[in-house]
Each structure stands twice: as C-alpha cells, then as structure tokens.
Amino acid sequence: MTEQSKIIAAQGALARQDCRSCPIRHRAVCAECGDDDFKRLEAMKSYRSWRAGETITLEGAVLPFVGTIVRGCVTLSQSTEDGRVQTVGLMMPSDFIGRPGRAEAHCEVTAITDTTLCLFDRKQFERLLIETPTVARRLLQMSLDELDAARDWMLLLGCKTARERVATFLSLVLRRAASEAAPLKAELPLGREAMASYLGLTIETVSRQITALRRDGIIDLAPGGRTVICDDLDALLIAAGTGHAPT
Amino acid sequence: MTEQSKIIAAQGALARQDCRSCPIRHRAVCAECGDDDFKRLEAMKSYRSWRAGETITLEGAVLPFVGTIVRGCVTLSQSTEDGRVQTVGLMMPSDFIGRPGRAEAHCEVTAITDTTLCLFDRKQFERLLIETPTVARRLLQMSLDELDAARDWMLLLGCKTARERVATFLSLVLRRAASEAAPLKAELPLGREAMASYLGLTIETVSRQITALRRDGIIDLAPGGRTVICDDLDALLIAAGTGHAPT
C-alpha cells in the first residue's frame, strides 16, 4: 500500500489548473478573489492527492503547507495519551486545512475518501494574507463558521442521547446532499467506525441506533448499509432534537 | 435585582479611557494596533458593565455590538429545544465577544462574575476590519486559537471520564492563575453548576469527583470550596489524562 500510495501521490502532483474554472471557486478561501489575486494564487499553488484511509498529517507534525479540499472528504481528530480518539471535524470540498501562523498541526488529518488538496506553501500564503485583504477576510469568515460548527458539536457531545446524535448526523448528511425532492437520499461519507468517533459513541451503539431509527420508520437504508433514505426529514429532525437543521 | 442592575449598567457606561493604559492592551484584538489605530478605536468604543449572573445576550438575539472583555468572566452556552444546556466557551479578560459579519448571536452569553466589556458598534467595527489589517490579523489569530480550544474541549466531551474532565478543568484554572511557586492555588471562576454545564456532567458528579481527587491527595480545597490548592500539578495532569496542560 505504501509503495502504491507513493505512486499515486506522485501522480497527484497535477499540472496547475485555471482557478476561474475551479469547481469550488465560489465557496473556498479564494471566493472573493479578483483576477489579480488569482494570478498570485496560481503562481504558488499545487495539487496533491491521497487515497482513502491515508494520513495527511499527524497531530503535532510540521506542515509546510496549508490548502483547500478540492475533492474528497477528510476528518480532523484528536486523541488522548492512552489512545482514545475523537473526531473533531468533518471537512468537505472548499473547506480549508491548516493554520496560517503555526507550522504544527493541532489535529490529525485523515483522508476518508480519495482526496485532492489545492496546496499553498505556508510561508507564501502567510505573506499573501497580509497583502491580500480579500483572502484574509474570507479566511476569517470561514474560521468563524468552523467555530460555530464546533460549538454546535459540543452541544451534541455534551448533552445529546445516542439516538439524537445519530439522527443529527444523518440529517446533516442528507441536508448536505441536498437532493431536492423526497425521498431524500444520500450516501454516508463515513463508515460506522468513523461515525462513532465523530459522535462520541461506539460502533455498536451507532449500529443499534440506526437499526432503531429504521424500525421506527424514520429512515431506511439501501442495501449495503451505506446509503440513507428519508421520506420525512421533519421526523428525523425531531429525533435529532433539533427544530432546524444543525450547521 | 433587576432595578439595581439597571442602575449599575448605567454607571457602567463609563467615560472613555486611554487605550494605551488599558490592562489588556497587549492581548486583546487591539494588540497590534499603533497610535493611529487606537485613535480610531477610541472614537468608536464605549464601556458597559453587567452584574454576576446577568445575561449579556440570548441565543439568536440581535447584537448591535462586538467587544472585548476588560474585566470579569463570561460563559457562552447553547441549548437544545427541550432545555438542556451546554457551556461551549469560557471567556476571560482580553477575549473577544461577538461575530463581525453576523448580527445574531450564535450562543447565549452570560456574565459569571461582575463584568465590563469594551464595546464597538458592529457596523463601525466591520468597516475598521476592512481598513485596518492589524486588527483583522489579530482577530483571525484569536479566532483560530478559539477553534483549537473548542476542538480540545470536544475531545474532553467525547472521550474523557468524569474524573478526567474535572481534573482537566482544575488544571486549566490553576494554569491560568499562574502563581509561580507550589503550592499552586486558584479561586474557581465557576460554581459547581456552571462547571457541570461546561464539563457535560451533573452537579452531583462534579462534586463527587472533586471529593475523590481530594481524598486521593491530588488537590485540596480551601474552606468555602471555591479555591483549589495543588501541590503536585503533574499528578493532576495525569488524572486529567493529559501529559501537557490543555489549551
């Protein structure tokens, strides 16, 4: 696997692409950039890919880059000294990885699906932040959104029951899939183990609660257990203990 | 209480003070400001005070200001529809309250001790952010620090035992007090109820764990139960499941 992944990683160093045709151009840290800003970004960016399951960086490791998720799904996680792990963030395309102003990663970052990042050299990006207010402003907004989301998740971890946690996660996935008409349908980006780590539960409890929600007619699963179907999102939101969908 | 607090609040609208003699000048959002920046800030700032226990803003309420804590201790909290509450942040002098770019508060903000904020009109402050990179840069750093702290707390809420949570909190308080020599000693800013809400536990469990830590000789309490004493911080950190003190 390691050998193979090296080959993939090498392939992942793709040719530069025109930022203006980038699929996440309007949501990422570069959302407010003008042509001049893009010229600068294009000069410093590179692409790199990871296979599902690979570690992008370990907690405390020095990261020479920051970047944006172009494709794929990654988790941020923290762990105690004795090895208990908590997933503290689930990042999707357009989300920003890494921290300007600090080289050491605060979390472990893991690719859940095959993932491509648009990378910026950290030093160069820090200089850009000082000189380019459009990027700095957008990064502040995105960081504040992340902070709100983290605080919403603290409510889940501190107060909610297992059933509510699972229902909250499923409603979040269904909302992100945003298929217009009922029945809503979405493939789960995380397996049971990753879900359990995100929800502060065990695999077994997650599985049991999914079964219970299915038994209650609130959701259904497609064969394979990786795709959720929901006819009545309101019922799921009630099970989640949330009148409005969480962030 | 309400009548009296109004009087205090009125008194709280203090005369402007010279920013350069402000006690938190080097840690707050204005840490990197020069003389010109201060001139602008002084023109738009005002002070306001709250009594211990008062609500500074409700979740979802429109806040016409943002600001910095000058004195006191406040909590941010979120709640479920059926009234369960989780404290999601503990803010101290120099911390920043409110979100530029959004009027509605994401959390309920409560003064735990008597508190004074240095307030900025939100609209004016947002304009300042665009035109004053020193403030914008500092606010970004502070927001990223908050995000790291929130993620550390998610590890606590998702993985740690009651004993570890209480030990983590006590070590955090002792570290902030930063009294150089052993025995370390600090007054708890939160009562048992507020501690329980912050730690995702009940009052009773917090009380029992404090008793247990005391019985084990890891901490001691001064009469009144509001002041912790610790001879051996390492032992407390081990009880907290943390080799290094948490953020």
Add this chain to the structure above:
DNA sequence: CGAAAAATTGAGGCATATCAAGGTTAGTGG
C-alpha cells in the same frame, strides 16, 4: 441569628460501553 443558596453525600436506575458471536458485503483469484 435565620433563611436561602450552594455543595455534599447516599441509594438506586438506566443508557451506553464492553465483550462475544454471527451475518453481510466487497474484493480477489481460480
């Protein structure tokens, strides 16, 4: 000193973890 608030302690119940087994799916090679 007296009353209210805050903290402690105890007994018992319940939700979730843990331990263990069995079933299902996906990937691989014949």
Add this chain to the structure above:
DNA sequence: CCACTAACCTTGATATGCCTCAATTTTTCG
C-alpha cells in the same frame, strides 16, 4: 461465475459509570 477471505456491520448478554431522586450539611448574606 463461483469460492474464498477479509473487512464491515449487526445483534445479544452483561457490566458499569454517570444520572436521577432525595436528604443533609455547609456557606453566604441580609
């Protein structure tokens, strides 16, 4: 296409840590 294997998921039985309910003690404040 099928057999085989490994990973993933589900289900069951039991254990336990924390919550709930209830009573008492301690502290604070008028």
